[in-house]
Amino acid sequence: MNLKQLAQNLGLSQTTVSRALNGYPEVNEATRARILLAAEQHNYRPNIRAKGLATGRSMAIGHVIPMSTKHEMVNPIFSDFIAGAGETYSRNGYDMVLSVVEDGNEAQVYRNLKARGSVDGVILHGPRMDDMRIPLLNDIGLPFAVHGRASGHKGPYCWLDVNNRSAFRRATDFLLDLGHRRIALINGLEFMDFAIRRRGGYEDAMAARAVPIDPRLMRSDEMTEVFGYVSTVDMLRETNPPTAFLVASMITALGVRRAIEEAGLVMGRDVSIVTHDDVLSYLRNGDDVPIFTATRSSVRDAGRRLAEMLIGHVNDPDSPPQSELFEAELIVGGSTGPVRRV
Amino acid sequence: MNLKQLAQNLGLSQTTVSRALNGYPEVNEATRARILLAAEQHNYRPNIRAKGLATGRSMAIGHVIPMSTKHEMVNPIFSDFIAGAGETYSRNGYDMVLSVVEDGNEAQVYRNLKARGSVDGVILHGPRMDDMRIPLLNDIGLPFAVHGRASGHKGPYCWLDVNNRSAFRRATDFLLDLGHRRIALINGLEFMDFAIRRRGGYEDAMAARAVPIDPRLMRSDEMTEVFGYVSTVDMLRETNPPTAFLVASMITALGVRRAIEEAGLVMGRDVSIVTHDDVLSYLRNGDDVPIFTATRSSVRDAGRRLAEMLIGHVNDPDSPPQSELFEAELIVGGSTGPVRRV
């Protein structure tokens, strides 16, 4: 059933039917009701491509997911992020189109998306220091919103980020307050913007108390479970091992914990852990008592909100770009305790 | 730059340019080369909506992701699955469109997808016993392929599944061979097809050796870490606790392990665990030595392959529907050992 047939059935013109369906005022309320009813009965839905052709908009938002070439890994926060974003999209009549791309090849994907008119805007995931995708998107004129920020990029753009620096500063302070001095930082890849900021927060806190930073206690890689495990095993072998670990993700923290327990140590007593918690639905931080002391910020909320911001920006490209900074909560769980006197 | 402009630039008709670009034979190779060059230089890409309107195809595949209303949880295997599928799509010029839907509301989403012509086919995730989505999709005439199967559904359809029954039968046999008799089953939700089959495999193996099945040792829920933890804590309190756990996912197995270690037991010595491993990129089962003894099957491979099957089916709807059954490997890791004599 298409518009033409529907209009013929009703003995009306396509124009009138289209207008009625799209809520324009210049149609008699009685006929509008008649049209709505008929559309309902025939289960009519406008063809999205035809509509898009006519309006010049696709009513779709693109997500370009970078896949690390090293581990062929997709960031596990991703499913929760799009669950949030998807909510916003369906509420606003947008589709979500996804491209998974080996990182490096992204430029062509964005150009395609724009040139072929597949989407009205994109969400940029996994921003890096001086991310070149931002000037690229500005250049090709594709509206975008960034999940995170790109340090070093001047000029306004639409973003939503967690305050990673203050979160990790507070987490470090918390550990310092407990008497820890040998605090390891198990970070994400340090060309990723969030990892840089977290490191910054850690360094700030350490410097503020004049605690020396030992480069051997800082690791940085893709945030897998195995990475947490291997790094921890390694550091615990040191002559002067860390008494606390500051970890960039729950999954990595699980690996840290595995290493700790394998070494016969007890988490929260012998060794403390603080991790960042994105509140992933399948990996809740315990039930009522949190397993890990954590800096917490829901990535699903971020998805929901950032999608709203992008839609706003798409609908009104001339308005100044919005941005938002979520503050992470510091949740105290069972994984931290005062440093053990030797 | 659109077709018309490109054709004018070249002094040719739209027809010829279109044909040249789409590889039709009735165009002089010299002019084709000229056209290809010009298209390249002007960075021309056909508008996808116009093309879709003209051809009646959208060159997009839909994924409808059910989100559990209970935990607002998206299955964590999902990101790896689409990473695999996405590879196939980009190789074949398809887009991927995603809808995250609270389960229950899916029928309307499928109808929309079909009526609005957003996609040429869909991948059906998380099939259940007697899944009504299959007759629905047949009814509305939207080509589909199922990740998994739907027990109880008669009639052919396109699917790809892991042999869950044989995998869990072998895993159970393996534990029985080690002398375990009190084997707990920590399963996914048992209206999910895969969970039914896994339970079937477990029961088969137990019955084949006339080992009684204790219903108190069988749990079934969404496969979170916390679920694994809570179930295990609970069962270890029994007067006659299990000596082995058969677990439906790595994440849940992490929870099982947490409970075991918290109880002061050693995994692989005091208590054994076998889990299913979907080979998620961020949650590899150890580096060289597997952490868990596991039934292993890559969900990313499944995504890659199922997408191919669906595209084949979309291109030739009259061909008989394909199906494929992956056999899981049984990987022996450090989480299993002979039962401890008390």
Add this chain to the structure above:
DNA sequence: AATCAATTTCAAAGCGCTTTGGATAGCGCA
């Protein structure tokens, strides 16, 4: 030189929608 077939190109219709620019009818008012 005339004919025919194969090769190469083109004009125009059509895909299903929105939207512009009228047309028509009904109304109050002078």
Add this chain to the structure above:
DNA sequence: TGCGCTATCCAAAGCGCTTTGAAATTGATT
């Protein structure tokens, strides 16, 4: 009665592509 308004509806153009059916060109054949 006739005018100007408003309310309501419509015909047709246009979005950017593919594809049908026909025309023009070429080369070979007689």
